[in-house]
Amino acid sequence: xxxxxxxxxxxxxxxxxxxxxxxxxxxxxxxxxxxxxxxxxxxxxxxxxxxxxxxxxxxxxxxxxxxxxxxxxxxxxxxxxxxxxxxxxxxxxxxxxxxxxxxxxxxxxxxxxxxxxxxxxxxxxxxxxxxxxxxxxxxxxxxxxxxxxxxxxxxxxxxxxxxxxxxxxxxxxxxxxxxxxxxxxxxx
Numbered sequence: 141x142x143x144x145x146x147x148x149x150x151x152x153x154x155x156x157x158x159x160x161x162x163x164x165x166x167x168x169x170x171x172x173x174x175x176x177x178x179x180x181x182x183x184x185x186x187x188x189x190x191x192x193x194x195x196x197x198x199x200x201x202x203x204x205x206x207x208x209x210x211x212x213x214x215x216x217x218x219x220x221x222x223x224x225x226x227x228x229x230x231x232x233x234x235x236x237x238x239x240x241x242x243x244x245x246x247x248x249x250x251x252x253x254x255x256x257x258x259x260x261x262x263x264x265x266x267x268x269x270x271x272x273x274x275x276x277x278x279x280x281x282x283x284x285x286x287x288x289x290x291x292x293x294x295x296x297x298x299x300x301x302x303x304x305x306x307x308x309x310x311x312x313x314x315x316x317x318x319x320x321x322x323x324x325x326x327x328x
């Protein structure tokens with residue numbers, strides 16, 4: 141059963157584990173999008189004090205508000221510990237971003253009553269399911285192993301925009317009235 145839509149519609153508070161303060165990182169981009177779309181975004185990273193003026197926490201256990209979703213931007217081999225902490229703080233769901241898969245951790249989360257999404261981008265899924273932005277025609281958003289998901293999305297958007305540039309605008313009709321281009325030279 142896919143819990144993606146219900147998580148996106150019911151969540152209010154999203155703790156982003158591994159959120160970077162570097163605008164070039166995918167976690168920054170996704171968390172910014174979530175914040176702009178009305179979610180309370182809680183940065184969780186022991187290496188930063190704040191993100192966009194919002195206090196950052198070193199771990200999920202340090203967060204003072206009830207967490208609906210733990211959005212994980214950590215390597216697959218580090219996910220198990222994050223999921224165990226999500227269970228401990230009684231989060232309602234864990235979301236493993238594109239390229240992040242840990243089936244054993246997912247099974248533990250489900251057994252503890254949490255909803256689980258793996259190997260999907262929360263921003264892309266929100267755009268597709270909630271904001272209703274359609275998939276780009278002729279462009280695949282399937283991410284190959286080892287590729288940066290945000291760069292692949294950018295590539296897909298660029299490919300789509302290139303198809304738009306091939307569409308030629310309709311020719312303008314010639315006007316029968318006086319010219320509006322300014323003074324004209326007259327022959328003598």
